[in-house]
Amino acid sequence: MTLYPRFAAHIDSALDALVAAGTLPAGLERRAITIEPPRDASHGDLATNAAMVLAKPAGTNPRALAEALSGELAKVAGVSAVSVAGPGFINLSLDDATWRDELSAIADAGADYGRSTAGQGVTVNIEYVSANPTGPMHMGHCRGAVVGDALASLLEFAGHKVIREYYVNDAGGQVDVLARSVHLRYREALGETVEIPEGLYPGDYLVPVGQALAAEFGDRYVAAPEDEWLPLFRTRAVAAMLVLIKADLALLGIHHDLFSSEAELQAAGKPEAAEAELRSRGLVYDGVLEAPKGETPEDWEPVELPLFRSSQFGDDQDRPIKKSNGQWTYFGADLAYHFQKAESADQLIDIWGADHAGTVKRIVAAVQALTGGKTRFDVKLVQMVRLLRAGEPVKMSKRSGNFVTLADVVREVGKDVVRFTMLTRKADAQMDFDFAKVVEASKDNPVFYVQYAHARVHSLHRRAVEAGIVLPETVDLSQLGTAELALVKRAAQFPRLVEAAAAAREPHRIAFYLYDLAAEFHALWNMGNDDPSRRFLIAEDAGLTAARLFLADAIGQIIRNGLAVMGVAAVEEMGG
Structure with missing residues (x-):
């Protein structure tokens, strides 16, 4: 058990003792009790609101209850001081041995440090990307793709079972437009000179699809009526686009468990079933x-x-699920789709572009109605990304049909840079992606700053060998001082950060945390620039070097664990 849940259990035991003593009534609800770092580090290492939460239902004064609870907490091993602040907050200071024990716990847990069982195996369906299957991925799809995928990994790390789903919108008018666009490319492949009219998809990515159809069918469908070739061309075009889309997502390290077809959903009568229900x-x-x-x-x-x-x-009006021509509205089809998802998952999450904000209320209402309120459903809105190059807007690509492809961006700056950058702001906040800044070697670039911290950690053992330092077999962590233990305190927050980020459905919190952890590591490293005795490697003191290397390794492990949740590799050397 890591430090925060361990001390949460200590608080629970202390409250049990007060109940046994008659100071507190039995059966009080404790779920709102928290244990966290105090906002001001000078107040101690941990703070709890237990007395504030329980005083009113217990019919007592918060301050008096805090004093009584403090007496019990002072008996806990590892607690060096207890104080009551304000109306009844309790601050705990922990002894150095407790932090050294947590440092050992990081080393022992390794890649599992921070992994949680908070999700209790609850199945969560996360639907993300779900771009219309009409072309390759562009940067408008990128942020939602990364946020959804990182959220899926975060929830898995926090103990949930996750289904990653892509909803293929292959039943709307846009796929008919796609089929007509492909038909033009098919005719072009057979030697015709074609003009792509306004309203069709102009991108060159459809040329190979037309060529494949020409090779397979010859001129059979050149002059045929549209109703003869449209269904076939639609099916083939969507299949070809999904191949492109999956390849583009693979460049980002994204793989879905399930691709659900809107056309198949409707053919199976799911909307009718939802309506009947x-x-x-x-x-x-x-x-x-x-x-x-x-x-x-x-x-x-x-x-x-x-x-x-x-x-x-909670919606402002009732919504039609069918049009006057008998076709399903977007809302009617979405309603049926979510009904289907809820059959195989306990919770649902949709990652949508911010331009869909107006439809959130109605679909949330529909899921609440369909599941009787039993299925938690969250819609996370993701703002668009503005592409810049050294501060100037990026020009669009004519080859791709007037958009910047995700593949081009990944090939230029790399998967890890793209993924990390997309998580450096809250999903619903505006974001600029500047090609120059995201590869900049500076503290202002979080991608570089965190990766550099890991590379520094990785370099230490090599440099110790080069310096001829022979490390002892047993590491004495008592040699670590106040500055080193302050870094351990930051590291120890990782497990609770994982649980909080998972509960809030906010994977960007991992990126923020890693930046802060890296900043403290770099600050400790830089102390050695002015004072050689503060360096991680002290040639004449192998014992102290071993203790500091142990600390550095633990920080590197947490960076790797956090980056793994984000889908980012931890580099061992920085290029350039």
Whole structure:
């Protein structure tokens, strides 16, 4: 057990002692009790709100309860001081041996340090990317792809079972447009000179698809009516685009467990099943939408449609699940898709572009209705990324159809740089991706700064050998001083950070933490520039060197663990 849950258990035991003594009534709810670092490090190492949480339900004064609880906590091994602050917060100071023990725990756990069972094996379906299958991945898809994939890894690391899903929107009008675009490339492959009209997809990536169809079918579909070739060309084009998409995502290290087809979902009657289920509960009815607000269009007519009672779940109006022509609305199809997902998962998460913010309320309402409120459902909105080169906007690529491909960006700066950078801001905050800055060797570039810390750690053993330092077989960690133990205190926060980030569905917290950990490591390293006695390698003191190397190795391990959650490799040497 790592440090924070261990001391949470100590607080629990101390509260049990107060219950046994009659100071506290039995059966009080304790879930809101926290144990965390105090905001001001001068107040101690750990702080708990236990007295503040329990005082009111216990019918007592928070300060008085804090004093009583402090007496119990002072008996805990490893606690060197206890103090009560403000109206009843309790601060604990821990002795050096406790921090040395945690440093050993990091070494013992290795790649599992920070791994948690908090998820208790709960199955979470994360749907991310889900770009229309009409072309290769572009940078507009990149951030959501990385956020979704890192969140999936984070939840797995925190003890959840995760299903990574990609929803293929292959039933809408955009795939008919794709098929018509491919038909032009097919005719072009057979020698025709073609112009790509406005409204079709102009990218050269469709040329090979047209060539493959020309090789297979010859001129059979050149002059054929559209209804003869459209279904075939649609199926072949979508399949070809998915091959491109999977290859692009693989460049980022992203692989989904499941690709669900909207067309197959509809063919299997899932929307009808969802509608029937909701009608049976009185949540779908036949009604007429209100006229559009403002000036009513001349061609607007009141039409009776099947409406979902989303207003009962916080939406501002009820929503149609079918159009007047009998086709399913986007919302109706999405409703059925989420109904299907909820059958195989305890919790659902969708990663959407911020441009879909307006539909969040209704789909959250639908899932709540379909699952009877039993399935937790989160929608994480991801803002677009602005591409820059040395501060100037990046020009688009004509070859790709007026967008910058994900593959081109990954090939230029590397998978790890792209992934890490996409996690350096909260997902719903605007982001600039500057090709010059993301590869810059400076403290201002988090990717470099964290990787450099790991490379420095990795260099130490080689340099110790080069310096002829023979390390003792047994490491005496008592030689570590205040500055070194301060770094251990930061390192010890990693397990609780993992659990908090997983609970909040915010993988960017891992990147923030690693930057702070790297900054403290670099600061400790740089002390040796002014004072040789503070260096990690002391040629004339193998024992102290061994203790500091042990610390450095632990920091390197945590950096590797955090980067692994982010899907980023930990480099051993910095290029350049």
